[in-house]
Amino acid sequence: MTTPHQRKRRGTRLARCLALTGFGAIALTGCVSNASQSALKPHGSIARLQNSLFVPVFWIAVVVFCLVAGLVSFCIIRFRARSDDEAPRQIHGNTRAEIAWTIAPAVLLASIAVPTVKFVFDLNKFPSNAMTITVTGHRWWWQMDYPSPTDPTKVDFSTASELHIPVKQPVVISLTSVDVIHNFWVPELAGKLYAIPGRHNKMVLEADSAGTYYGQCAEFCGTSHANMRLRVIAQNSADYQAWVSAQESSPVQPPSTTSLAATGFQVFNTVGCAGCHAVTGVSAGIVGPNLSHFKSRSVFAGAIFANTDPNLRLWLANPPAQKPGSVMPNLGLSSDQINALVAYLDTLQ
Amino acid sequence: MINTAAKIELGLAAAALIMAIGVAVAFDDPGGFVLLFGVCIAMALCGLALAGSGFTDRAPRYPAGAEPPIQMVSAGRAGTPKASPWPLAGALALGLVGLGVAVGHALVIVGVICGILAAAGWLSQAWQEDPTFTASERSRISERLLSPVGLPLMALSLIAIIVISVSRVLLALPRTGSIVVAFVLAVGVLIAFFALSTRPNLARRSLVFLSGFAVVAIVSAGSVSAANGYRTFEHHETGPGPITVVAHNISFSRKTITVVAGQDTTITFDNLDPIYHNVAVYSSSGQPFWAGEPIKGHRKINYLHSFNMAPGTYTFRCDFHPTSMVGTFVVQAAPGSGAP
Numbered sequence: 001m002t003t004p005h006q007r008k009r010r011g012t013r014l015a016r017c018l019a020l021t022g023f024g025a026i027a028l029t030g031c032v033s034n035a036s037q038s039a040l041k042p043h044g045s046i047a048r049l050q051n052s053l054f055v056p057v058f059w060i061a062v063v064v065f066c067l068v069a070g071l072v073s074f075c076i077i078r079f080r081a082r083s084d085d086e087a088p089r090q091i092h093g094n095t096r097a098e099i100a101w102t103i104a105p106a107v108l109l110a111s112i113a114v115p116t117v118k119f120v121f122d123l124n125k126f127p128s129n130a131m132t133i134t135v136t137g138h139r140w141w142w143q144m145d146y147p148s149p150t151d152p153t154k155v156d157f158s159t160a161s162e163l164h165i166p167v168k169q170p171v172v173i174s175l176t177s178v179d180v181i182h183n184f185w186v187p188e189l190a191g192k193l194y195a196i197p198g199r200h201n202k203m204v205l206e207a208d209s210a211g212t213y214y215g216q217c218a219e220f221c222g223t224s225h226a227n228m229r230l231r232v233i234a235q236n237s238a239d240y241q242a243w244v245s246a247q248e249s250s251p252v253q254p255p256s257t258t259s260l261a262a263t264g265f266q267v268f269n270t271v272g273c274a275g276c277h278a279v280t281g282v283s284a285g286i287v288g289p290n291l292s293h294f295k296s297r298s299v300f301a302g303a304i305f306a307n308t309d310p311n312l313r314l315w316l317a318n319p320p321a322q323k324p325g326s327v328m329p330n331l332g333l334s335s336d337q338i339n340a341l342v343a344y345l346d347t348l349q
Numbered sequence: 350m351i352n353t354a355a356k357i358e359l360g361l362a363a364a365a366l367i368m369a370i371g372v373a374v375a376f377d378d379p380g381g382f383v384l385l386f387g388v389c390i391a392m393a394l395c396g397l398a399l400a401g402s403g404f405t406d407r408a409p410r411y412p413a414g415a416e417p418p419i420q421m422v423s424a425g426r427a428g429t430p431k432a433s434p435w436p437l438a439g440a441l442a443l444g445l446v447g448l449g450v451a452v453g454h455a456l457v458i459v460g461v462i463c464g465i466l467a468a469a470g471w472l473s474q475a476w477q478e479d480p481t482f483t484a485s486e487r488s489r490i491s492e493r494l495l496s497p498v499g500l501p502l503m504a505l506s507l508i509a510i511i512v513i514s515v516s517r518v519l520l521a522l523p524r525t526g527s528i529v530v531a532f533v534l535a536v537g538v539l540i541a542f543f544a545l546s547t548r549p550n551l552a553r554r555s556l557v558f559l560s561g562f563a564v565v566a567i568v569s570a571g572s573v574s575a576a577n578g579y580r581t582f583e584h585h586e587t588g589p590g591p592i593t594v595v596a597h598n599i600s601f602s603r604k605t606i607t608v609v610a611g612q613d614t615t616i617t618f619d620n621l622d623p624i625y626h627n628v629a630v631y632s633s634s635g636q637p638f639w640a641g642e643p644i645k646g647h648r649k650i651n652y653l654h655s656f657n658m659a660p661g662t663y664t665f666r667c668d669f670h671p672t673s674m675v676g677t678f679v680v681q682a683a684p685g686s687g688a689p
Contacts, residue, residue: 223379275627275643275668284629284637285668325379329625329645 036214039187043213044206045170046123046190053119057112064108126202132172135163137182137195139221139327140228141289141302146244157247158278160289161303163232166240170206180222186215186232194219207234223325229303243296250280251292251348264344267337276328279348288328294348301326312342351400357497358396365389399497435471441565442467445572452576510564514571521574591615591651596626599673606665607679608656615653620646626667628652630678633664640668656680 035041042048079088132152134145144163148154165171175184175195182195186205193203207213217228235243254262265282268274274283280292294300297307301323305311316338319328333341351359369385442463449456476482515534519527541563545551594616595602606628608614618641620626629640641652660682667674 223383269668270671272625272627272643272669274637275625275629275640278637278640282635282637283640283668285640287642 037187037216039191041188043208043211044189045208046204046206047188049119049122050191053115057116060108060112123203126172126204127170130170130172130204132174132202133163133165134174134176134200135184135195137175137177137179137184137217137221137228139179140217140224140323140325142184142217142228142230143289146247157292158290159247159293159297161230161299161301162297163230164240164243165205165207165232165234167207167210167234167236170204173203173205175201175203181219182217182221182228183219184215184230185218186213186230188213189215189232192218205232207232210234210236210239224302224323227302227304227323231299231303246296246349247293251282254344254347260340260343261347262344264340264342267333267341268344271331271333271337273341291345291348294345296349309342309346312345313338316341353492354497355396355399357493358392358399361497362389362392362396365392433471433474435467435474438467438470439464448572448576452572456572456575507564511567514567517571517574520579521577523580591617593617593619594628595619595621596646596667596674597621599624599670601665601667601674601676604676605679606676607681609683610660610680611655611657611683613653613655615651616641617649617651618644619649620644622646625669626674627669628665629668630656631664631666633662638663643669 039047039054040051042051132147134147134155136143136145141160142163144159145155146157146159148156173184173193175193176199177195177197179197181197183192184195184203185192189205189207190203193201195201211234213232213234215230215232217225219225221228254265256262268279269282274285276285276287277283278285278290278292289300295307299305300307300312301315301319304323305315315322316333317335318330319326320330365385366389369382369389372385373379373382442460445460445463446457447460449458449460477487519531522530545556592606592608592614593602594606596619599622606616616628618626618628623646625643625645627641627643630638632638638658639654639656641654642650644650658680660680663678663680665676665678
């Protein structure tokens with residue numbers, strides 16, 4: 001029969017094991033080889049530049065940590081009180097040691113500060129001939145406005161959740177927000193930058209190779225902050241130009257008045273969709289994402305859902321239930337209206 | 350050990366939790382719930398920190414059930430009450446109210462709150478000078494009111510006063526001046542705290558006087574700045590006054606909206622229906638030009654837009670009720686543009 005003391009010890013041991021297991025599990029997540037949002041695996045010139053500063057500073061910090069922790073541990077063990085009567089030898093400072101531990105950190109900090117300051121200035125150099133894409137943070141999705149090739153001050157077309165860029169070409173991102181402060185972060189391509197209402201902060205993105213790079217809002221911005229993701233799709237020049245041409249074209253209109261898509265077009269224009277969403281030649285809403293080429297995107301609703309018909313049906317049935325705090329309200333659509341709307345959205349290639 | 354202050358903080362946490370649940374149930378507002386739940390967590394953490402701090406309630410001065418000792422009342426000059434600062438605070442509050450009458454109602458509210466605080470402080474001092482006010486009463490008030498509620502409130506008030514006053518000064522000055530003042534203020538604060546830290550034996554009275562002087566100076570500067578008004582940030586060529594459109598019973602209050610091409614126009618849209626409405630402009634063939642943000646009533650919104658369209662006649666409608674809520678949208682040529 002176990003005594004209360006034994007039970008207490010067993011409980012303490014179990015709690016320690018659980019805590020250690022939890023901590024170990026969290027630590028092991030850092031070892032995931034295919035993590036899609038790792039700043040330690042740069043895939044672009046800017047990310048590489050930032051990583052080149054991070055790595056040496058990290059190892060200097062590791063050395064300092066080991067030195068300090070080692071010295072503290074050594075002192076705790078070596079100079080621990082062995083009896084109540086024992087008193088340590090009383091000293092009154094050591095000038096050499098004090099000068100050494102004042103100068104050494106100063107030199108260390110200076111050696112870190114010089115490349116850091118240089119790096120800050122390097123980051124603020126924007127290629128003069130680079131395309132500037134305006135990225136606007138909304139609660140909780142990203143809007144991308146591409147400039148007109150003839151007049152860069154005008155918007156050529158708008159898209160959402162997916163940012164297409166050409167490979168190996170620096171692209172300037174002009175960041176802003178319409179509501180609260182957001183933070184644009186694609187770890188494999190560049191560091192974070194704030195998107196602030198009324199301001200345009202700039203950063204450069206460049207991808208080494210074609211592929212999809214994942215990002216998200218990195219500043220708590222409300223209920224669905226965690227659902228405010230984005231994808232950067234880097235494409236080779238031909239693919240990128242083909243995508244741009246497709247985005248510049250007008251969306252296909254529903255083929256006939258008797259089709260399901262035509263019914264969806266009617267629903268789109270009568271239940272309020274047009275008030276928030278723009279479709280070239282159909283509506284001019286600015287509250288929600290531009291849907292002109294909605295079906296050309298692989299994700300929607302802040303890049304949290306795959307752009308499939310079943311997902312769309314669930315979303316249209318009750319957006320706030322799928323994405324907490326969604327600005328898009330539940331419009332109380334019938335299943336017939338939802339099916340028709342999905343058919344219409346499918347035509348917006 | 351759970352002391353009195355911890356009990357109060359935990360009680361406030363429970364109240365915040367109940368309010369959070371109430372807000373979540375009563376309103377479709379996750380923001381309110383998150384805020385109140387955050388307050389609940391903060392209060393609970395404060396309570397736990399106070400409980401774990403090791404502070405204990407002060408032990409009673411005499412055993413429970415025993416008669417309290419006789420309180421000696423001093424007489425003569427030694428018993429003369431000290432000069433009270435509260436009438437001065439009351440006068441300051443009155444001054445704020447007076448200034449508020451001239452400047453704006455916000456300052457009147459601040460003055461009234463200061464007046465209430467001054468009156469409470471004066472009454473409190475009068476009570477403390479009464480022979481019935483014992484040491485045990487003092488400790489009870491300190492533990493149950495001052496520590497858990499009074500000190501955080503005072504700290505918050507001080508922060509608010511400084512932030513509001515300094516921001517008024519910065520907003521009133523020219524751009525360069527505000528940068529210089531902000532820099533000088535930051536350096537001044539740094540030097541002041543450096544000076545204070547190097548003088549640990551500074552008399553309490555001097556410290557109180559200096560702090561009071563600083564706060565009065567900041568509030569005065571803030572009040573004068575607020576009275577002068579803010580600097581001009583942006584200048585827009587605006588057209589005539591706002592155009593008011595009311596949506597009620599699924600119909601617009603007006604059938605025609607007239608704007609001037611290229612001019613900043615404000616359309617004040619008041620939705621009195623408990624459903625979504627908006628104002629959107631289309632050509633007669635359905636070509637979209639502009640859509641105002643939909644709102645659900647009862648709510649009012651100001652749409653600010655420059656209608657850079659060819660002068661002519663268009664259609665405005667509610668995108669949610671495009672057949673029943675429609676009207677004519679007329680774009681007139683800007684004066685001097687030469688357009689018909």
